[in-house]
Amino acid sequence: MLDAETGALVREGRASHPDGTEVHPDHWWRALSKAFDDAGGLAGVAALSVGGQQHGMVLLDAAGAVLRPALLWNDTRSAGAAAALTEEVGAEDFAQRTGLVPVASFTVTKVRWVRDHEPDIASRVAAVALPHDWLTWRLRGYGPAGASPLGPDLGQLTTDRSDASGTGYWNPASGTYDLELFSLAFGRPAVEAGTESHTERSGAVVLPRVLAPGESPGQVHPAVAGEALPPGHSVLLGAGAGDNAAAALGLDARPGDVVVSVGTSGTVFAVSDEPVGDPSGTVAGFADASGLFLPIAVTLNAARVLTSVAGLLGVDFDELSRLALEAEPGAGGVVLVPYFEGERTPNLPHATASFSGLTIASTTRSNFARAAVEGMLCGLAGGLDALRALGHPAERLFLIGGAVQNPAVQRIAAQVFELPVLVPSPGEYVARGAAVQAAWALTGERPAWDVALDGHPEPDFQPAIAEQYRAEQRKVEQVAG
Numbered sequence: 001m002l003d004a005e006t007g008a009l010v011r012e013g014r015a016s017h018p019d020g021t022e023v024h025p026d027h028w029w030r031a032l033s034k035a036f037d038d039a040g041g042l043a044g045v046a047a048l049s050v051g052g053q054q055h056g057m058v059l060l061d062a063a064g065a066v067l068r069p070a071l072l073w074n075d076t077r078s079a080g081a082a083a084a085l086t087e088e089v090g091a092e093d094f095a096q097r098t099g100l101v102p103v104a105s106f107t108v109t110k111v112r113w114v115r116d117h118e119p120d121i122a123s124r125v126a127a128v129a130l131p132h133d134w135l136t137w138r139l140r141g142y143g144p145a146g147a148s149p150l151g152p153d154l155g156q157l158t159t160d161r162s163d164a165s166g167t168g169y170w171n172p173a174s175g176t177y178d179l180e181l182f183s184l185a186f187g188r189p190a191v192e193a194g195t196e197s198h199t200e201r202s203g204a205v206v207l208p209r210v211l212a213p214g215e216s217p218g219q220v221h222p223a224v225a226g227e228a229l230p231p232g233h234s235v236l237l238g239a240g241a242g243d244n245a246a247a248a249l250g251l252d253a254r255p256g257d258v259v260v261s262v263g264t265s266g267t268v269f270a271v272s273d274e275p276v277g278d279p280s281g282t283v284a285g286f287a288d289a290s291g292l293f294l295p296i297a298v299t300l301n302a303a304r305v306l307t308s309v310a311g312l313l314g315v316d317f318d319e320l321s322r323l324a325l326e327a328e329p330g331a332g333g334v335v336l337v338p339y340f341e342g343e344r345t346p347n348l349p350h351a352t353a354s355f356s357g358l359t360i361a362s363t364t365r366s367n368f369a370r371a372a373v374e375g376m377l378c379g380l381a382g383g384l385d386a387l388r389a390l391g392h393p394a395e396r397l398f399l400i401g402g403a404v405q406n407p408a409v410q411r412i413a414a415q416v417f418e419l420p421v422l423v424p425s426p427g428e429y430v431a432r433g434a435a436v437q438a439a440w441a442l443t444g445e446r447p448a449w450d451v452a453l454d455g456h457p458e459p460d461f462q463p464a465i466a467e468q469y470r471a472e473q474r475k476v477e478q479v480a481g
Ligand SMILES: Nc1ncnc2c1ncn2[C@@H]1O[C@H](COP(=O)(O)OP(=O)(O)O)[C@@H](O)[C@H]1O
Pocket: 262, 263, 264, 265, 303, 304, 306, 307, 317, 318, 400, 401, 402, 403, 404, 405, 406
């Protein structure tokens, strides 16, 4: 909870939901309510907005009930559907129509998977929403018949540009749904909530109405906030956003800035004045939450690479960092291509990780620790190269995400990225971006809050690290591709 004038942190609360690649949205709802309690309730809060993981598929029936656990961004079961859709539409056309070339993360591939593997569920789908859409709808009082104050009005579902652009059936350049593409994927017609054709086309699958930046979908319903909301107090809602677009808002990133987030996913993105369509699929051409665009490259293997290697070495993160910094740049020739969870960029959903360059001399704990950090960051550096190759200016790099608290990640980032690296003060930048949206909806103006910096590691670019990594990565790609 931030002060609307200054952006200063006033209170915070947190609650977790289960890990995994499919999660029932009810867990998010319970976690949100616990987080409100943990933060001391909503007294004094004038507006709030929801930032959430992108792409997750929430299927609702006509009575507003969730039909199955949401398939999340990191669920790769729809890799075959992604390949089929790319084949049917063509990568070039797909990129032109949506900014994307399908990979398993995107919602369009998940609806195709459901059509093909769960036809009973597919036939009962009345609406498809994303995590933040569903939470915003629930906060407004809509939800399953009998278990929500305003009932299952699917016409009230809303989303925002940033998350709509991660579905694979919305066109960031025109700002409209590509309903034909949705029907091709799912085999049923669709309609945008709240439009004229929505009322005329009963039976079509409802897709949330796309709000403009700064637009509000309404207020938190007093009955759903329970004791968190004091009597007579109202809370305005912001549009909500996908997590990466929210982080860009939270950092007040502008064209020329690149953000690298090392969390569960690894992301590299820029804010751009122009829409992007990369037919190679390396860069996804999302929209941002400010009215501009957010070209992005995303890896599935980020912070958890360090968790795995720390576990292998039997050390905590502090010791992993100490070991990594003890080794020389290049880790004595040891390279980790860290595709522990398959990979999304490059699109290798079935790849596995591999260590190489092991000799008696190089097989040391410190080289393993360093190879883990280098491999993870080199995967992201490939994303930066792709953004630059598309002509995006990159003047400085913000490094955020849980793993950035690791000193080795900061120091080695300055060796792997050929840019000044800035480390903002530790914080929840996605939540901060959601707070920007809330303040924007409240005042009608995008706030300009200062972002405090924690440090900027000394520039120390060492191209040999990435060169060595790329050589091994090409070999892995040949086997897994
Ligand atoms: N000091 C550290 N070194 C390495 N990884 C860390 C460290 N601290 C936290 N992490 C990792 O950061 C991840 C959480 O990052 P965060 O950006 O909050 O995640 P998410 O992308 O899921 O929002 C976890 O995988 C956690 O283990």
